[in-house]
Amino acid sequence: MSYFLLKEPPRREHRLNACIASGGTLSDMKNRKMRCCVPDGERTFTQNNICLLLPALGMMNSIPNSVVLMHGAVGCGSSSHGGNVGVRAGNNHRWGVIKDGTWLSTALNESDVICGGEEKLEAAIREIDEHYKPMIIFVVAGCVPGIIGDDVDGVAQRIQSEVSANILPVHCEGFKTKIWATAYDAVYHAIGRVMLQDTSKNIALKKPEKPTVNLMNVSSMGRVDEVELERLLRALGLEVNIFPVFSKPEKMYAMTHADLSISTCPTHDDYLLKHLQEKYGIPFVLKHMPIGIGNTSEWLRNVAAFFQLENQVEKIIAEEEAELETALQEFKEFFRGKKVFVSAGEFRALATAILLAELGFEVVAVRSFHHDEFADSEYEKLSKITAKDFPLNIANCQPFEEANLIRRVKPDLFLGHMNGNSTAAKLGIATNVIYNVGLQFIGYQGAYQLARRLYRQLTNPGFNQNISKWVQLPYSEDWYQQDPFAHIKQSEGEV
Structure with missing residues (x-):
């Protein structure tokens, strides 16, 4: 069964057996001698941690024509203040526009914890739709609604036909996982279940004339890095569709018409790329991160091999590596x-x-x-x-x-x-x-x-x-x- 049929993605502790506590040496890990911790008891002392809200908000706040609605305590989402500098810079680098991310909170209080916050959530969605008129409203479930049992998905489904915006429930209940990379799955899950399911929008798009690739970026690269990868991919004669950060909602539908999806970080991207292959038949490259000389060359080779461009890519790699080696001396x-x-x-x-x-x-x-x-x-x-x-x-x-x-x-x-x-x-x-x-x-x-x-x-x-x-x-x-x-x-x- 596809994970996308579920309301929320599974924890990475379960899906990938991921862990966050181990100590040893490189040779231990290479030889699989380093035994990872049990997921819920990894240390006898823990100094601090990161909530999965942090990377999730970094992705959602970057989406143009969207509003992020935090359903939870008023402090949840406050990292958006600091992260807004990246939103402003990203908009400026791509379109020459200084624009802030827009996020609000239902600010659940003690009374809401006792009586439930669904009515407040519904009212907030309606007000955002009327006042901001966005194309997307990300409804982010924090720890409080997860504990008291607010049905965020049920509210979204009930009022979706009454608002113009697409309502995307995103589950970021921090107490459910200690692997904060689960945040990438949570945002991809919402986009895949709502935005990519609109078959009328998908059918209306024409198949690109040139071979086209989906290039994944969940905010781990800035625009300068996107330009570098676009340069290399276009040297192979490929068109590039960058997704999801700073991807305009109407452009998201193009994801389902690409010839190949390319990961820039397997940790980030496996969840959605497997879904695109299962549902839309789009193969993917999920190996290597194009950081460094050898990794960038291998990353390019994998892409070129899919399009049978081996001779062309070897010429590009030889020229790039020779020029770089001279510059690094x-x-x-x-x-x-x-x-x-x-x-x-x-x-x-x-x-x-x-x-x-x-x-x-x-x-x-x-x-x-x-x-x-x-x-x-x-x-x-x-x-x-x-x-x-x-x-x-x-x-x-x-x-x-x-x-x-x-x-x-x-x-x-x-x-x-x-x-x-x-x-x-x-x-x-x-x-x-x-x-x-x-x-x-x-x-x-x-x-x-x-x-x-x-x-x-x-x-x-x-x-x-x-x-x-x-x-x-x-x-x-x-x-x-x-x-x-x-x-x-x-x-x-x-x-």
Whole structure:
């Protein structure tokens, strides 16, 4: 049975056996010796976590002509304030328009918890439809309606014929899953069940004259990275339909008319790509993330093989790699032997570590936010390109483990997300943002631009060194002497 027949997608703990707690080394993971935790008891101590609302809102707020309605407590969705800078920048980069995302909340209170919030939700949907006149209303179920049993899907179904907007229920009850990558499935689930089901809109579209591919982007790339991948795909004679972020609702229907769907991150995309194949017969490429030299080339080869363009793609790859190798010479000697620690989502962390090894760095630690089957090939690649074994941590944040590891491996450079570099910075380590939609990261040009940024950072690391003189982390010296993975449970239950 298709998951899309259900009201909400399954948890990734169940669908993919994903986990968020493990500690060991790269060779442990490669040889499958590292045993992951049981899903609901992964650590004897947990410092913090991320709710799946964060990445889900990043996707939904980017959709033009849409309104996001948070059904829950008033604090749920507040991350949209900070994330709005990405929405404004994305609109500006694509259409030259500075436009904010639009989100509201039903602000459920104590009375609503007791009596139910369905009436308030229905009234909010009607008001949004009348006042904003959007094409899409994302109705996002937070923890409160999930606990009290509000039927968000039932409300949407009951009043859909009475409003002009398409109502898309999105289930983001944070207490249901600890794998916040489930957020991608939740948004894709809503789009697939509502927007792509409109057969009248699908039939009205004409089949593109050129071979067309769906290029997936769930906000892990900015417009500069989209341009780089479009450049490479169009060199193969392909038309490109980018989906879902900043994809206009009326353009979503084109998804069902493509010849091939291409993932840019298997962690993000498998849920919808399998649905597009099952329902609409669209095959997909779900391998490699086009970060780094080797991965970008393999990614292109997989796409070209589907269209029988092997000779053409080899010529493109040879030219791109030769030009890039010449451009990187000035940096590689400088990077050689410098130690780097990488922390990010599973595929981005591993693909970036491979790129850094290609640039001459010594990878001394990697931390991924979760683990599932899609990264198996990346562990193999990373093991082949790195000469030494090193610690590998699976952790949904947990800065106390990160601080311990940093003190042990003593990196020259730390790459993490914008809100995840502070621990390394306070220890005096040079840091660089691993994900910023305004900076190029993807493809051949992305590899060069990242090398330039790291060169500038490492030649002038004084800022973080000065921070470390005046700021201390809250961990005792006793913690730094312990095993950084001391609080992780294994599947048998022992620590």
